[in-house]
Amino acid sequence: MAKPEFVYVSYIATTAEKLWAALTQGEITKAYWYGRRIESDWTVGSPVRFFDYDSDVVTDSGVVVECDPPRRLVYTFRPEFSPEAQEMGYSRVSFTLEAHEEGMVKLTLVHDDLPDEETAEGFREGWAPILSSLKTFLETGKPLPQLRQLEEQGRPQ
Amino acid sequence: MATDLDLVFKALADPSRRRLLDRLHAENGQTLGELCEHLDMTRQAVSKHLAVLEDANLVATVWRGREKLHYLNPVPIGEIYDRWIGKYERHRVRALNDLKKALEEDQNG
Numbered sequence: 001m002a003k004p005e006f007v008y009v010s011y012i013a014t015t016a017e018k019l020w021a022a023l024t025q026g027e028i029t030k031a032y033w034y035g036r037r038i039e040s041d042w043t044v045g046s047p048v049r050f051f052d053y054d055s056d057v058v059t060d061s062g063v064v065v066e067c068d069p070p071r072r073l074v075y076t077f078r079p080e081f082s083p084e085a086q087e088m089g090y091s092r093v094s095f096t097l098e099a100h101e102e103g104m105v106k107l108t109l110v111h112d113d114l115p116d117e118e119t120a121e122g123f124r125e126g127w128a129p130i131l132s133s134l135k136t137f138l139e140t141g142k143p144l145p146q147l148r149q150l151e152e153q154g155r156p157q
Numbered sequence: 158m159a160t161d162l163d164l165v166f167k168a169l170a171d172p173s174r175r176r177l178l179d180r181l182h183a184e185n186g187q188t189l190g191e192l193c194e195h196l197d198m199t200r201q202a203v204s205k206h207l208a209v210l211e212d213a214n215l216v217a218t219v220w221r222g223r224e225k226l227h228y229l230n231p232v233p234i235g236e237i238y239d240r241w242i243g244k245y246e247r248h249r250v251r252a253l254n255d256l257k258k259a260l261e262e263d264q265n266g
Binding site: 003004005007008009010011108110128129131132135136144 | 186214230
């Protein structure tokens with residue numbers, strides 16, 4: 001197995017079940033994940049799709065590799081927004097949830113099987129605000145204001 | 158508590174620990190042995206500093222077989238950014254948005 005390109009760890013004041021729901025339910029991902037709605041039946045081998053808000057525009061896709069609620073979720077991932085993005089091929093995203101002291105959950109995100117350093121850098125930059133927004137959303141019920149605003153700007157008029 | 162900002166700032170207050178983060182920034186995912194090669198510190202000292210960084214969540218670790226790999230975890234620094242700088246960024250976003258609107262109105266008018 002190749003060495004993972006990067007590993008993010010975030011401690012979130014929530015329960016593993018709520019965090020699991022936030023990672024797997026489209027109605028929740030829409031609120032903090034650049035407005036992406038995730039959809040899957042979460043059985044191994046099933047497709048995972050990200051849609052833009054309520055639309056049927058697929059932005060990213062993959063396949064469920066591992067699903068052990070509320071502990072571990074692994075899926076392959078490929079951006080679908082353009083032919084160039086598709087050429088990147090599938091990389092792999094793994095979430096591990098562990099109970100931590102004082103009502104905190106430790107979330108470990110590993111993104112590996114990335115084709116090159118440039119792609120890794122892009123994902124690294126992409127994940128940081130998503131994780132920040134996820135934490136803020138679970139702890140306060142609101143996504144990060146700046147992310148919300150960027151989303152609003154990106155939305156078609 | 159692992160997310161305590163005190164732990165983050167205390168961990169960052171030491172130049173040797175900042176150097177360790179620099180090494181991981183240059184090359185992520187190193188073993189203790191690899192980190193020791195480039196540093197003028199005993200293995201024991203490096204190991205101790207890594208434990209402090211890990212407690213502060215500035216370093217995340219994963220196991221690959223029998224190797225423990227160390228990664229620079231930018232999440233706590235991102236939280237510091239969101240707390241004190243994100244606000245200004247937001248204003249910049251808003252200012253750009255206002256400028257865009259004004260220019261478009263000009264064009265249409």
